[in-house]
Amino acid sequence: xxxxxxVGIGPGNPELLTGAAIKAIKxxxxxxxxxxxLAAFTEAGKxxxxxxxxxxxxxxxxxxxPQKDVVAVLVSGDVGFFSLAxxxxxxxxxxxxxxxxxxxxLVYFAAQLQMSxxxxxxxxxxxxxxxLVAAVAANKKVFSLTGGEHTPxxxxxxxxxHGLTDVQxxxxxxxxxxxxxxxxxxxxxxxxxxxxxxxxxMIVNERAMKHxxxxxxxxxxxxxxxxxxxxxxxxxxxxxxxxxxxxxxxIYDIGAGTGSCSVELALLAKQGHVWxxxxxxxxxxxxxKNKALFGIENLEIIAGEALENIKDMPAxxxxxxxxxxxDLCEMLDIIYTKNPNxxxxxxxxxxxxxxxxxxxxxxxxxxxxxxxxxxVARSRKLGSYNLMMAQNPVYVMTALKKDE
Numbered sequence: 001x002x003x004x005x006x007v008g009i010g011p012g013n014p015e016l017l018t019g020a021a022i023k024a025i026k027x028x029x030x031x032x033x034x035x036x037x038l039a040a041f042t043e044a045g046k047x048x049x050x051x052x053x054x055x056x057x058x059x060x061x062x063x064x065x066p067q068k069d070v071v072a073v074l075v076s077g078d079v080g081f082f083s084l085a086x087x088x089x090x091x092x093x094x095x096x097x098x099x100x101x102x103x104x105x106l107v108y109f110a111a112q113l114q115m116s117x118x119x120x121x122x123x124x125x126x127x128x129x130x131x132l133v134a135a136v137a138a139n140k141k142v143f144s145l146t147g148g149e150h151t152p153x154x155x156x157x158x159x160x161x162h163g164l165t166d167v168q169x170x171x172x173x174x175x176x177x178x179x180x181x182x183x184x185x186x187x188x189x190x191x192x193x194x195x196x197x198x199x200x201x202m203i204v205n206e207r208a209m210k211h212x213x214x215x216x217x218x219x220x221x222x223x224x225x226x227x228x229x230x231x232x233x234x235x236x237x238x239x240x241x242x243x244x245x246x247x248x249x250x251i252y253d254i255g256a257g258t259g260s261c262s263v264e265l266a267l268l269a270k271q272g273h274v275w276x277x278x279x280x281x282x283x284x285x286x287x288x289k290n291k292a293l294f295g296i297e298n299l300e301i302i303a304g305e306a307l308e309n310i311k312d313m314p315a316x317x318x319x320x321x322x323x324x325x326x327d328l329c330e331m332l333d334i335i336y337t338k339n340p341n342x343x344x345x346x347x348x349x350x351x352x353x354x355x356x357x358x359x360x361x362x363x364x365x366x367x368x369x370x371x372x373x374x375x376v377a378r379s380r381k382l383g384s385y386n387l388m389m390a391q392n393p394v395y396v397m398t399a400l401k402k403d404e
Contacts, residue, residue, distance in 0.1 A: 002066040004095045008079040008102025011176035014040045021100045033074030078104035109172045125150035134295025142203040156191035163224045168204040216240035224289045230258040234376045242398040243345040248272045252316045254306045255323025259287030266299040274299045277306035318343040344399040370398045
């Protein structure tokens with residue numbers, strides 16, 4: 001049986017190879033790896049193949065003589081850390097594969113930064129789709145590989161777009177080589193510089209919320225905001241409690257605005273699904289940002305007029321209406337046609353909308369309508385005193401089927 005040594009060569013500098021890795025390479029007469037890896041191990045009598053393609057490696061192993069040959073596949077870093085070793089595992093069934101650990105880029109970079117890494121969230125943006133923004137928002141320390149279009153400057157630009165401009169970022173280039181370079185700065189500063197695509201990043205967020213509070217009514221400051229109206233924390237908390245979303249519910253958020261309610265609903269209905277309907281382009285951009293910020297997968301954002309878009313959607317279990325664009329009664333008719341037992345909460349700040357809702361349910365006697373008027377005042381510092389600033393009063397209207 002052909003022996004195949006899968007050797008982690010560390011960051012690249014031969015001085016960082018383990019003794020076991022050096023021995024495995026010496027006893028191998030066939031070496032496979034990319035040009036940079038092979039450069040340090042060219043010796044007389046060894047065949048070298050400049051490739052990291054799985055199909056090529058399989059073909060080379062198949063052509064080797066098990067009686068005479070020993071193959072070494074050189075992989076960067078450690079064999080267990082986003083490694084080619086994982087890709088070729090199981091693809092060499094007639095070979096005896098032995099793995100030799102190496103120093104990973106994470107271990108080496110953390111040592112160079114004089115930083116522990118056992119508490120770091122590990123992400124790879126090299127050929128993979130992962131949510132770096134959500135990882136940084138939720139973790140004090142994040143290590144990330146970069147690559148392809150996901151350069152350090154682009155990734156930091158994305159962090160800035162989601163309100164994470166001040167997180168501390170360390171970028172490592174050409175680790176372990178003479179031209180090694182480590183740059184530090186805020187995400188905003190790093191976003192304005194240029195780095196090689198194949199770099200590594202350590203990101204420190206001192207304000208990360210690793211374990212967000214298990215409540216509805218998350219603090220307004222947690223969301224990315226702009227001039228787009230947002231349902232404030234106190235009103236959102238009451239609205240969510242009135243809506244009573246269940247873990248498996250299908251939910252509409254109509255007139256989603258910044259997406260604060262959409263996010264909360266998606267967090268509460270983790271096994272369900274939320275559709276956020278919004279027509280304002282600026283608001284749509286914010287919803288996408290907040291979806292990414294919280295790392296939510298069960299939230300679908302629907303652009304355009306809600307009246308038209310809800311017609312083809314699955315029947316909802318509950319609906320939150322933050323804005324209707326003047327089509328409220330027609331939308332309620334469509335929703336009740338889909339599910340007569342749908343729970344509905346409508347927020348309004350105008351007397352006209354209050355009157356419209358009250359008149360609608362006066363004609364639909366199968367439903368009970370509860371109206372709560374929420375008046376909130378928040379403190380604001382004025383010298384050494386606290387001045388209470390009144391917020392706009394909001395009507396929270398809850399409609400439930402009477403037989404529920």
